[in-house]
Amino acid sequence: MEMVVLQQRAGGGGGCRAGAPMMGGAAAAAASAKQEEMKEGGGGGGADEVRRGPWTVDEDLTLVKYIAEHGEGRWNELARAAGLKRTGKSCRLRWLNYLRPDVKRGDFTADEQLLILDLHSRWGNRWSKIASHLPGRTDNEIKNYWRTRVQKHAKQLNCDVNSKRFKDAMRFLWMPRLAERAAAAHHSSPASSLQQAAISGGGSSSSALLLPTAAAGCFGFEMATANAAADRSPSSVVTTTATNSSPCSSRTTSSGASTAATANDDDCWAAIQQDHDEFWSAASNLQQQLLYFPLAADLLPMQPDLSGWVQGFSEGGSSSPDTTHQQQLWSLDDIWRMH
DNA sequence: AATGATATCAACCGCCGGCCT
């Protein structure tokens, strides 16, 4: 069945453990030999020996053909009936992650990346749930994306991927860029609410820059995340204007949307890293000012007309849910102005 | 050209919950 062969990724960037189907020439032969070894090896493996490792073209064809005729499900029985020396689990995985006709291959679009970041900020490592919102993408692929790309970027920024710092960088720096790229990619259509929210300063769901008031009793500069807020819904918490409120927004805007759209990840991340450094420098300066001039903290809530802010939530820490609503919301512009 | 480091991603593993007997 040619379809299967055509589906194989062109081997780009490693990940060819799936083996022979993707390889050509000597590599394929070597892989086949290895697979034969596995098939027959394993210490006098009997006829009932369960096969592991990369799937061969023959196995793929067998599985696809069987499912085409009998449908999917009942995987253990399917494996037996199809004559595959694989576990039901293995068959299921191979089908869902690779052979299914509607599996979407290739790099994630800016839209998809934005969605992944947003959904992950809400649900954490619920890969399957996240994947259900990305048609054609598998949880495995999304998981891999997160573990490779996202964690790599966290490393670049010198922070843990689960740290508040990285989450904020993601929300205020990365997501706006992705949103701009996504919007530019289909500039004729209006940006989605998610894109607009991201462009305006960070994410859709948990996108607030929170400054505790003096009443809150501390001067800790905090950008809150909302992972712990169980009752928030993605769309309901987005309050945004069309202004480019984040420093990175204005930067990329000035360089042109088309540039943003075509920028590769590395370019994007070089800028983000710079923004990140500047941002945290500004933040720590502000924190210092508040420490030295506590009265200023009392004045802060008096700041009028905070346009461009987005509402969010505080995630525990020192601020209990009861005090969350007392916290003043500030936009990045305000922070930068004060700086 | 050789070698080591890093990135990528398919596949496996263990755990858990649902269903059936």
Place this chain on the structure above:
DNA sequence: GAGGCCGGCGGTTGATATCAT
């Protein structure tokens, strides 16, 4: 209710490709 089977999920591994030195 107990036990077994199965499917789904998240974490991890390991093979290969690519990049850097």
